[in-house]
Amino acid sequence: MNRPQEPTRPSGWNIGANPIFRRYCRSRLRPQGLGVALLISVLIAGFLFFMSRATGRYQADLSMADAERAAVIPLLVFQALILFIFGTAQVAGGMTAESDEGVIDYQRLIPMNPLAKVFGYLFGLPVREYAMVFATLPFTAWALWQGEVAANVWIPLYTVFFSSALTYHLAGLVAGTVVKNRRWAFLVSIGLVFCLYTVIPQMARFGLVFFKYLTITPVFEECLPGILPKTAGSIVATGQRLVPLVKFFNLDFSETVFTLFSQGGLILTFIVMLCRRWRRAESLLLGKLWAAGLFIWVQILLLGNALPLIDPGNIFPSRELTRRFRLTQGWQPEGWEAVAMSGIYGLATLLLLFTLTKIITPSSDIQIRGWRRARKQGDTSLPFLSDAATAFGIVLVMALAGAGGWFVFTRAVVESRWFPGQEVPLGVLGFFTVVMLTGGLGFHALLEARGGRVVGLAVIFVGIVPLMIGAILSVSSNRLHPAASWVFGISPASAPVYASGTLLALSELPASVARAVPRAFYFWQAVSVLVTIWLIGRLHSTRKVIAKSAISARPTETTETNITENAS
Amino acid sequence: MQPTPAIDIRYLRVDYGNFVAVDDLTLTVPPGEVFGLVGPNGAGKTSTFRVLTTLMEPTYGEVILSGVDVLEDIETARRIIGYMPDLAPVPSDLRVWEFLEFHAAAYHLGSRSQRRERVAECLEEVALTDQRNSWCKELSRGQTQRVVLAKTLLHRPSVLILDEPASGLDPLARRDLRQALRKLAATGATVFVSSHILSELAEMCSSLCVMNRGKLLASGTAEEVRKQLGSNERTITVSLLDRHQDAAVWLKSQNAVHDLRTTGQQVLFGFTGSDDEQADLMEGLIRLGARMRAFEEKRSTFEDILVEVAETNRKS
Numbered sequence: 001m002n003r004p005q006e007p008t009r010p011s012g013w014n015i016g017a018n019p020i021f022r023r024y025c026r027s028r029l030r031p032q033g034l035g036v037a038l039l040i041s042v043l044i045a046g047f048l049f050f051m052s053r054a055t056g057r058y059q060a061d062l063s064m065a066d067a068e069r070a071a072v073i074p075l076l077v078f079q080a081l082i083l084f085i086f087g088t089a090q091v092a093g094g095m096t097a098e099s100d101e102g103v104i105d106y107q108r109l110i111p112m113n114p115l116a117k118v119f120g121y122l123f124g125l126p127v128r129e130y131a132m133v134f135a136t137l138p139f140t141a142w143a144l145w146q147g148e149v150a151a152n153v154w155i156p157l158y159t160v161f162f163s164s165a166l167t168y169h170l171a172g173l174v175a176g177t178v179v180k181n182r183r184w185a186f187l188v189s190i191g192l193v194f195c196l197y198t199v200i201p202q203m204a205r206f207g208l209v210f211f212k213y214l215t216i217t218p219v220f221e222e223c224l225p226g227i228l229p230k231t232a233g234s235i236v237a238t239g240q241r242l243v244p245l246v247k248f249f250n251l252d253f254s255e256t257v258f259t260l261f262s263q264g265g266l267i268l269t270f271i272v273m274l275c276r277r278w279r280r281a282e283s284l285l286l287g288k289l290w291a292a293g294l295f296i297w298v299q300i301l302l303l304g305n306a307l308p309l310i311d312p313g314n315i316f317p318s319r320e321l322t323r324r325f326r327l328t329q330g331w332q333p334e335g336w337e338a339v340a341m342s343g344i345y346g347l348a349t350l351l352l353l354f355t356l357t358k359i360i361t362p363s364s365d366i367q368i369r370g371w372r373r374a375r376k377q378g379d380t381s382l383p384f385l386s387d388a389a390t391a392f393g394i395v396l397v398m399a400l401a402g403a404g405g406w407f408v409f410t411r412a413v414v415e416s417r418w419f420p421g422q423e424v425p426l427g428v429l430g431f432f433t434v435v436m437l438t439g440g441l442g443f444h445a446l447l448e449a450r451g452g453r454v455v456g457l458a459v460i461f462v463g464i465v466p467l468m469i470g471a472i473l474s475v476s477s478n479r480l481h482p483a484a485s486w487v488f489g490i491s492p493a494s495a496p497v498y499a500s501g502t503l504l505a506l507s508e509l510p511a512s513v514a515r516a517v518p519r520a521f522y523f524w525q526a527v528s529v530l531v532t533i534w535l536i537g538r539l540h541s542t543r544k545v546i547a548k549s550a551i552s553a554r555p556t557e558t559t560e561t562n563i564t565e566n567a568s
Numbered sequence: 569m570q571p572t573p574a575i576d577i578r579y580l581r582v583d584y585g586n587f588v589a590v591d592d593l594t595l596t597v598p599p600g601e602v603f604g605l606v607g608p609n610g611a612g613k614t615s616t617f618r619v620l621t622t623l624m625e626p627t628y629g630e631v632i633l634s635g636v637d638v639l640e641d642i643e644t645a646r647r648i649i650g651y652m653p654d655l656a657p658v659p660s661d662l663r664v665w666e667f668l669e670f671h672a673a674a675y676h677l678g679s680r681s682q683r684r685e686r687v688a689e690c691l692e693e694v695a696l697t698d699q700r701n702s703w704c705k706e707l708s709r710g711q712t713q714r715v716v717l718a719k720t721l722l723h724r725p726s727v728l729i730l731d732e733p734a735s736g737l738d739p740l741a742r743r744d745l746r747q748a749l750r751k752l753a754a755t756g757a758t759v760f761v762s763s764h765i766l767s768e769l770a771e772m773c774s775s776l777c778v779m780n781r782g783k784l785l786a787s788g789t790a791e792e793v794r795k796q797l798g799s800n801e802r803t804i805t806v807s808l809l810d811r812h813q814d815a816a817v818w819l820k821s822q823n824a825v826h827d828l829r830t831t832g833q834q835v836l837f838g839f840t841g842s843d844d845e846q847a848d849l850m851e852g853l854i855r856l857g858a859r860m861r862a863f864e865e866k867r868s869t870f871e872d873i874l875v876e877v878a879e880t881n882r883k884s
Contacts, residue, residue: 019673019674020674026662027659102655102657103658105623105653107674108622108623109621109651110646110671110674110675111643111646111675280625280642282624282625364585365583365584365585368583369627373639
């Protein structure tokens with residue numbers, strides 16, 4: 001009889017020997033395609049290098065060293081374009097192409113450990129983009145050397161450049177694994193990178209500072225004085241003295257260390273997601289414990305970054321504006337800023353809660369399989385942390401943690417030295433908890449009991465449509481503002497903002513909605529509580545039915561066949 | 569002592585939401601068989617294969633390959649399995665030898681020279697040595713099937729699972745495939761092969777089973793399957809020179825005769841009796857005094873049987 005050969009597993013870390021990496025080196029580094037890509041890269045990099053150098057030398061009368069420095073930033077932007085945009089798109093699209101062509105099943109079956117498979121794709125799919133970036137590096141190296149840029153400037157910059165690329169490529173890999181359509185995977189991954197550099201910085205202005213450390217921007221800004229021509233660099237350096245190092249609670253970190261720390265957590269989470277999917281295609285993207293840990297970790301990062309910025313006032317959006325126009329003397333944050341920041345913090349927390357709940361909630365198929373397996377092993381219940389087990393307990397923990405984080409943030413902002421005499425009573429924590437629990441548990445119960453399609457419809461008709469109708473009403477006539485407030489209030493997304501607007505004494509709602517918003521908030525929260533309790537009841541009975549059918553069902557109408565017997 | 573079955577499926581069930589793709593399938597295949605699984609599209613063949621190859625978790629049931637539980641010990645099971653999926657996809661950006669070399673490296677089949685040797689062996693086995701440097705995307709359908717078969721053979725799996733391997737092959741390539749599968753079975757490997765064409769499998773398999781709408785309908789040798797499916801059905805045409813009406817009346821009274829009709833000198837009817845009963849029928853007609861010019865029987869082909877089974881199931 002044929003004996004299967006005993007394969008030795010290729011190590012995940014030995015990337016040079018990784019068959020998937022080598023396969024992509026073969027297909028993506030063929031002389032013809034690579035030659036054209038390298039030629040274009042070198043041409044553009046050369047143009048940027050000589051153009052910046054010549055402009056600096058002959059138009060701006062810079063010294064030789066300063067003129068060389070002028071090329072560093074354009075080259076960095078070009079390299080970022082190649083690796084962040086093209087590389088990420090290639091990873092997401094390439095992964096989806098594997099599914100499209102059907103060859104992904106072969107890769108599932110090969111005896112490599114999941115981590116080795118992830119690394120093979122992570123470095124293999126964008127290997128041409130890496131080659132293109134490496135082709136531009138001699139220009140950068142020359143500019144750094146001749147421009148006398150210190151090693152403690154360019155090493156952190158390029159370290160974070162490559163760690164950011166890894167983060168985005170992993171995000172692309174997750175998108176390519178989850179999204180079935182190649183075009184959608186491409187758009188999702190590009191959209192993600194685009195959002196990181198456009199939308200996320202806006203969130204940072206409202207207290208959600210942590211998210212900006214998922215980009216290269218903070219380290220780039222920190223390194224800016226060292227890579228700009230010396231005269232311009234010294235001006236930037238003076239400005240930067242006003243901005244301290246990254247504060248994390250009472251600790252000080254350099255921008256580089258904190259960025260690597262933040263990105264590291266996300267990289268690890270993406271790798272866990274991908275490994276789970278490579279181990280079993282039907283697995284949930286994250287385990288329950290990991291999801292809860294991630295949620296709490298993000299809360300800690302958000303608070304750790306935001307709280308130290310409250311006393312100096314740097315967390316308030318108007319501070320940035322006044323600094324830009326040099327109007328810092330006599331500056332005082334407005335009450336609405338604190339209310340808006342609290343509302344946005346609550347909204348971001350609720351959205352994160354929804355996302356993680358979606359990831360860890362088992363479908364009915366997964367539940368049935370889990371019960372069958374439990375029955376096979378003689379168990380009468382599902383292991384608490386298994387994919388098939390209900391996510392109810394974990395969502396409850398995350399909702400409570402979210403409410404706690406939101407309350408801590410709100411209290412720190414409102415009770416800061418900027419708003420003397422203001423207090424956030426403990427009762428507010430109760431309302432924040434109700435908002436998180438009704439949102440989180442309601443979403444979870446609906447998803448687990450009725451499935452993704454019903455949730456999709458609920459998101460559209462309860463989450464989005466009321467916001468659209470409310471927006472139309474609010475711009476139609478001032479008299480319709482109260483009605484618009486009631487309509488807005490239907491959407492769970494408005495609950496955190498309404499909670500902050502209603503419960504904080506600092507809130508100065510416009511007269512037209514001063515009565516409608518609090519009333520709408522209390523009314524819709526009462527409705528949400530009732531609906532959530534009803535949904536939890538439904539979930540309980542649905543799970544009971546599934547468990548009962550899975551445990552009691554015995555195979556019926558079995559056609560048993562034994563070929564040996566038949567043959568004899 | 570009975571040898572450990574190569575494939576042991578017990579109460580396998582696969583649900584997609586409310587749709588039951590495989591319904592309590594129980595099946596045992598001893599080692600060294602070329603075993604066929606036949607059924608129309610949607611019979612549950614591919615779902616069964618995906619569970620067998622660890623690519624899908626069943627709703628319930630057990631699958632044991634050469635003593636390895638594929639649901640509990642995925643990694644070991646994957647080393648035993650060689651899988652060729654339906655439509656045999658190949659990557660469009662690789663040459664034939666690169667595709668095979670990649671898999672040889674992934675299965676860690678020794679040094680580079682050993683791998684190359686094994687790739688060459690497999691290409692020779694599927695008669696594709698001359699296409700070694702061709703692009704996978706430029707191969708014909710039949711050649712693509714053979715490249716994927718070569719990939720499947722690379723790590724010398726003890727259980728080969730081939731989903732519709734003969735689809736798209738010309739008669740010559742089909743004959744080569746048949747020979748290759750028999751050769752593999754002779755070395756002790758078990759081949760589990762599917763098709764929606766029963767005659768195709770009847771030619772290449774030592775035993776087979778028929779599935780429809782997730783259920784196993786029959787299994788055994790080709791003849792046994794024919795019997796189990798109640799396909800003793802044949803159409804008989806009797807050409808008579810006289811006494812047509814008397815013959816028709818007498819035939820109608822016989823048990824195994826149905827759907828009788830007369831056209832000119834001919835009497836046509838369906839017959840489900842045994843061979844002995846058929847002989848009695850001829851004798852009876854002669855005793856009746858009818859002058860019989862011809863007595864022809866036409867048996868259902870495997871395809872007719874399958875169509876009939878599928879139709880019956882659809883109606884039910």
